[in-house]
Amino acid sequence: MNYHFSNLMSRQSDSVEKLLKNTNDPAMIPFSGGNPAPEAFPVAELSALCGRIFAEQPVAALQYNYSSGYPALRDTVKRWVRERYGVGGGEDEVLITTGSQQGMLLTARALCDPGDVVLCEEFSFLGALNSFRSCGADTVGVAMEPDGMSIGDLERKLKAHPNARFLYTIPNFQNPTGVTLSAEKRREVYRLACRYGIVVLEDDPYGELRFQGEDLPPIKTLDEEGRVIYCGSFSKVVAPGLRVAYAVANRELVTRMSRDKAGDDVHTSALPQILCQRFLEETDFAAHLTSLKQVYRRKARLMMECLDREAVPSGISYLPIDGGMFLWCTLPEGADMLDYCDRLAAEAHVAVVPGSAFAADEGAPCRSFRVNFSTPADEDIVRGCEQLGAFTRTYLGR
Amino acid sequence: MNYHFSNLMSRQSDSVEKLLKNTNDPAMIPFSGGNPAPEAFPVAELSALCGRIFAEQPVAALQYNYSSGYPALRDTVKRWVRERYGVGGGEDEVLITTGSQQGMLLTARALCDPGDVVLCEEFSFLGALNSFRSCGADTVGVAMEPDGMSIGDLERKLKAHPNARFLYTIPNFQNPTGVTLSAEKRREVYRLACRYGIVVLEDDPYGELRFQGEDLPPIKTLDEEGRVIYCGSFSKVVAPGLRVAYAVANRELVTRMSRDKAGDDVHTSALPQILCQRFLEETDFAAHLTSLKQVYRRKARLMMECLDREAVPSGISYLPIDGGMFLWCTLPEGADMLDYCDRLAAEAHVAVVPGSAFAADEGAPCRSFRVNFSTPADEDIVRGCEQLGAFTRTYLGR
Known part of the structure; x- marks a missing residue:
């Protein structure tokens, strides 16, 4: 037919x-x-943890779970992002997602009607661009420089697109350019987001893959009003096949996105969530x-x-x-x-x-x-x- | 903010x-x-299989996989639905989904623009209704009788809603009514779907939970032109926390839905997929x-x-x-x-x-x-x- x-x-x-x-x-x-x-x-560690999970908490691994995520993993992530990155206090909550990809989709579904604009680095992660476009949003690029997006061009694009709903950025070792957004530019990005009233979707899958130089604080650390959605993932630090990631955002956003997620996949697969939780808690993650x-x-x-x-x-x-x-x-x-x-x-x-x-x-x-x-x-x-x-x-x- | x-x-x-x-x-x-x-x-079986998976195929369980599903699971499902239900031949393909819930969302995203109609049994699975509504579709109920939806009312609703894009039905032990659609009505539903040019989304999570009486053939067995999307799930027959389900549909639909799924969660978590595949192949599933x-x-x-x-x-x-x-x-x-x-x-x-x-x-x-x-x-x-x-x-x- x-x-x-x-x-x-x-x-x-x-x-x-x-x-x-x-x-x-x-x-x-x-x-x-x-x-x-x-x-x-970490094959040996995950294999051992799997055996322990089936012995100690099989029903948690196999029964339906919460759309917002396995509670112990939400707690572990909350502690981890607080201690490691200094984000996630106050009004923020953690949403577990089926890979960061789902965080992209849920953000675009929450904030964009067809014809709305998502500002992105001029070259950006194809999966995110596809996800935004699949919600009917138009993606508009901001020029890239060796220390991250051009702040002048960002402001031009914000002025030109009053229907821009959020800025999508990969601040560390950006995909595809490898560029890292400088600390100064992170502050400028946040300042402009406030001035023009848009949300920032900060996607940080690669932050832990720094092999030289000093870590820079996430844009989310500057956030005082729930403007930044910080997405982290276990894909690069544990294993991508597990499809476990998280978003740290204001609880109003997390509530909305969690409700939408329930209509998408009900919840992220429970066994992989427990694997990530126990991997962080019971092995030497550092x-x-x-x-x-x-x-x-x-x-x-x-x-x-x-x-x-x-x-x-x-x-x-x-x-x-x-x-x-x-x-x-x-x-x-x-x-x-x-x-x-x-x-x-x-x-x-x-x-x-x-x-x-x-x-x-x-x-x-x-x-x-x-x-x-x-x-x-x-x-x-x-x-x-x-x-x-x-x-x-x-x-x-x- | x-x-x-x-x-x-x-x-x-x-x-x-x-x-x-x-x-x-x-x-x-x-x-x-x-x-x-x-x-x-089946805790003991799944635990043993997990150990074997980490020993024998750890990279398959942990690395990125295909959006359409782990190939061996797609093959296993294809064989299973063919042998067990007589569906999935010819132009049909299998798409692995993160629970049948994702099959609902992908179907609605593929076929519905905001304001389009999805016909449903007058009382139906809330997760599916929410999912359809989250795509902007309006849900319209078809009256229920003890042997399934009223065929007369279905035809009235088809006439009244020319923008109906698909009919959603749970033919076996329907949620919430427990009603099973009779064999005769399955033929009538398919005939009307053809006459009015709509797709049928046949959601069958409970079919294997029949404890008395004879199995009835899925509507999908009548399908000669790729009109029926048959959704099955491992949630009720293995474990729901794994979030592994499947859709059997014409390859054009599967290609589109698989592409859309890539922008949703990239792929369904690999370890749970392999668990389901090996559970079907290596244990006594019957x-x-x-x-x-x-x-x-x-x-x-x-x-x-x-x-x-x-x-x-x-x-x-x-x-x-x-x-x-x-x-x-x-x-x-x-x-x-x-x-x-x-x-x-x-x-x-x-x-x-x-x-x-x-x-x-x-x-x-x-x-x-x-x-x-x-x-x-x-x-x-x-x-x-x-x-x-x-x-x-x-x-x-x-």
Whole structure:
């Protein structure tokens, strides 16, 4: 039969599937992924905890639970974000979400009617952009600089779009650019959000993946009036397959979003929630994070060394990073980035993600592409960069 | 700050929270619940499988997975629904969802624009109604009869609402009425859906909880053109806390819904998916279902016996059932059902759900309430019915 699809459904593109179509080819070196490093998964600890959960609290793991989250996990997260980041006091509550992705959707559903605007970094996490668009919102980009979004451009966009409902930002090791929003700019972002009356959705999946430099306080630490929704996740610090994340926000927002979540998936799967709760409470989480950072430091430095040797001399530049999972590479002026990425995959068997996929303003010009170093094995990083370098020398004729 | 909530969010009611507010009182006998019987959870099998999963396939359980579902589970479900129900051939595909609740939301998002209509049984699953309404759809009820929805009324509603996008039905042991749609009416429902060009969303969480009588073929078995979305769930046959369910539908619908799901929670938690897959493949699922039916048969018969003895003589009637988890009780003409339910909780410490909570047409008159027998322990069924009976005798003055 011919289906009558909703207007929202008709807006959804198949760009993600197209992007990922190469990832099943075993000959392809996957610089296009966004998976955490599997060698950093705490398998033994999670396995032991699972056994204890089934022995000690099987009904909690298997019965229906609360839409706002497993109460002990909400408490643990509340304590953790307070001690670690200094957020979540006063009128704030914790909502457990099925991955941060669900936090994005619930925020957009709560705040946006079709035609409303969500301001985003000009290149941003594709899953979030898709989620906002699936609620009928238009995404508008704010220019990026090496220390995070341009404050001047943010104010221009706020003036130009009085129907902007919230600003979406990934302050640490942004996806896809790797850029970190400076402390000064965090204060400016908050000040402008107050002045123009919008909410800030602060998405911080990578904050614990800093391998050099000093942590910066979340924008949420400046929040005195429930303006900032802070999203954290267990995906990068424990395991993404569990799909456990959280939002810290004013209790009015949490109540609304929790009610909406009940109509989405009732609650986040209980066993993974208990696994995360007991992992934080019963293992040495600090030691786990330390070993995680070592893995990411090694892989990031290896990737940067290889790019410096193989690709930079051919004319590719990239933004240096202090953490996260991604590097943002840029081709010289005049280069056709989409053609480069297509042929890089077809001829050199290296998959990267064309930067245009991350454009908040669809169709914006872009000469950049994203590479990931957490998914490929170390030897694939080396080999992939060699193949990328050789291809680039020929492609750019240098 | 004062939040600017979306129009959809402003429509959401807090009726569910209000309904459940009594459930934390330990003195309250919980006939209001909808939880599967915890004594039927296969704890030992799931615990053993968890150990094997962490030993044999930890990365599959912990890494990102596919939005459409863990491939082996999709295959297992495809085989299961084919062999068990005779559905899912030809152009159909399987989508794994985070509980059937997500199947409801994805269907409504795919097919409904704000102001469109979803036809429902006149009293229906509150979570589904909320989910449809949260997409801006209006729910319109079709009159219920002891053998399922009235076909005459269905046709009247189809004529009256040309913007009806789909019919939502729970054909087996319907929530809240316990009614099963007869085989003849299933054929009529499908015929009318074809004639009026709408999709059928067939939600079958309780089909395996039949404790007497013969199984009836799903409406989906009649489907020759991808008109029926069949939703099944592991919530009642394995455990609801896992949040693993599935939709069987035409591949075009599955592709669209899977893309939309990627923007919701990326994918359903992987470990619970693998648990369900291996539970079906590696344990004696038929034997598990047999023991499950024994538990539900015992509890249902106990509840009906107690109601016959304690409540029916006072003027309460109920529809007999062949399976499921609920009984639909009706007060005599003239009784004020909401007042009865409030005072039953306050004075007799028995929580039931007022039937009006399930009304597809909000504000429709209702003298019925729902009682559940799967959540309370056997002794609470006996004691709760005694308390309900004593209260009713006084309340109705019989």
